Amino acid sequence: MQYDVVIGLEVHAELKTNTKCFCACKNQAGSEPNTNCCPVCVGLPGALPILNKFAVEQTIRAGLALGFDINRTAIFERKNYFYPDLAKAYQISQLVKPICVHGSLRVGDKVIPIHRIHLEEDAGKLVHGADGNTLIDYNRGGVPLIELVTEALQEPHIESAEEAIAFLEKLRQIYIYAGVSDCLIEKGQMRADVNVSLKPKGSSTYGTKVEMKNIMGFKSVYRAIKYEIERQRDILDDGGVIEQETRKWDDDKGENFTLRTKENSQDYRYFPDPDLLAVEISDAEVERIKKSMPILPDELKARYMNEFGLSEYDADVLLQFKHVSDFFNECVAEYNQPKNVCNWLTTEIMARIKTETGAGPILISKQNLLWLIKNVDDKKINRLNAKEVLSKVWGTNLNSEAVAKQNNWIIDIDNGALDGIVKKVVDSNPNVVAQFKAEADPKILNYLVGQVMKEVRGKASAADVMAKIKELLG
Ligand code: ADP
Numbered sequence: 001m002q003y004d005v006v007i008g009l010e011v012h013a014e015l016k017t018n019t020k021c022f023c024a025c026k027n028q029a030g031s032e033p034n035t036n037c038c039p040v041c042v043g044l045p046g047a048l049p050i051l052n053k054f055a056v057e058q059t060i061r062a063g064l065a066l067g068f069d070i071n072r073t074a075i076f077e078r079k080n081y082f083y084p085d086l087a088k089a090y091q092i093s094q095l096v097k098p099i100c101v102h103g104s105l106r107v108g109d110k111v112i113p114i115h116r117i118h119l120e121e122d123a124g125k126l127v128h129g130a131d132g133n134t135l136i137d138y139n140r141g142g143v144p145l146i147e148l149v150t151e152a153l154q155e156p157h158i159e160s161a162e163e164a165i166a167f168l169e170k171l172r173q174i175y176i177y178a179g180v181s182d183c184l185i186e187k188g189q190m191r192a193d194v195n196v197s198l199k200p201k202g203s204s205t206y207g208t209k210v211e212m213k214n215i216m217g218f219k220s221v222y223r224a225i226k227y228e229i230e231r232q233r234d235i236l237d238d239g240g241v242i243e244q245e246t247r248k249w250d251d252d253k254g255e256n257f258t259l260r261t262k263e264n265s266q267d268y269r270y271f272p273d274p275d276l277l278a279v280e281i282s283d284a285e286v287e288r289i290k291k292s293m294p295i296l297p298d299e300l301k302a303r304y305m306n307e308f309g310l311s312e313y314d315a316d317v318l319l320q321f322k323h324v325s326d327f328f329n330e331c332v333a334e335y336n337q338p339k340n341v342c343n344w345l346t347t348e349i350m351a352r353i354k355t356e357t358g359a360g361p362i363l364i365s366k367q368n369l370l371w372l373i374k375n376v377d378d379k380k381i382n383r384l385n386a387k388e389v390l391s392k393v394w395g396t397n398l399n400s401e402a403v404a405k406q407n408n409w410i411i412d413i414d415n416g417a418l419d420g421i422v423k424k425v426v427d428s429n430p431n432v433v434a435q436f437k438a439e440a441d442p443k444i445l446n447y448l449v450g451q452v453m454k455e456v457r458g459k460a461s462a463a464d465v466m467a468k469i470k471e472l473l474g
């Protein structure tokens, strides 16, 4: 049978703040275990939470970046459950009145509706040792976390693993540009729960969903969804029924297994946290945050394409990493040749910084790179030598101009002298000239260009030399 796939995502992202959500402990990944802790965030009895205003502001910022309505009153609730990484035995979260409601995100041609974003606290982390012991690090406990929930039971919704990944990548990009989260996947700063159901093609009745919680990494999300679609398809094709359950994705095995079924699903017994007042959010506050919003990827993309004439592909490559587009913006502000700057960034620079999980820092200063770009444009250094300079300057304190001078790469040969050398090379290669005249293939002339470049030791523009040879040969 043919099925429609329905996918709902619940995405957690750790907010970028100096301190935790309900205490003054540092919100800092990578510290020594259990050093960013206090009575509040390890849940000692009687310790009182104090809401971090900036965490609320960051949540509002995330919401505004996705077109959400901001509730003027928001409430914190206790979500009760026991787990060793949650010392209080409840998580402060939001159920009835979250901060953000009704947003959306464009993915390709679809605008996916989003139900809500709420603010909650992260739990600590269990560290399973090789010796079979488990240790607990509470540094992450109390770190502000936003949870976004998509609206799967409305049209349009996410319908494939590919679309789910496109959604997550776009969301990640927006959070990073808005400055609300660094979204470092490998540090667990962005994690997704996926809900999957199937229904007969065209049916208006939704199927029973299966949830897979806390999947790390987009590749795993992709595989988990693919697997779950096939699992449900097999069951339905055999005339079976899908149980509503939570399953655990095992990335090593490439399969999932039952964690808990509906019968033993948890009842969190939510109730308003009596230690926290309702959060009142004024119009003025929302306006202030709106005004402070940084420029977002869609707007930048439009500027790159419409104002700078970049292709969509180039714009997307630049926008893939915020520090790359920031660098690009700074370079163009100083040297208004967006296409040339873009070419250097999307090829030479990108090749040097791209890693498996993202991108490393740009290890050349704006001044040094611009010197190269300008001087190639002005034909003061040829492109190959300029790339050599880039290699030598990259990651060092060297200066582009000094390196070019040191290597005698600045083009200072005058036009008359260059004409003479071109003529000499053409005259001493009658066979090549004859072949060119017979076949009329300009590629044959590359040999002559090479000979001229050798004579001038690279201190001429290859394009100029080619033009001169063509002129000479008519
Ligand atoms: P729960 O209370 O089980 O967490 P929610 O109603 O909060 O369920 O929904 C969680 C996510 O699952 C949301 O993104 C929602 O849109 C999605 N969802 C709900 N029903 C379905 C379904 N039948 N198929 C796929 N996703 C669904």
Ligand code: MG
Binding pocket: 010, 193
């Ligand atoms: Mg859920």
Ligand code: ZN
Binding pocket: 020, 023, 024, 025, 036, 037, 038, 039, 040, 041, 042, 142
């Ligand atoms: Zn604390």
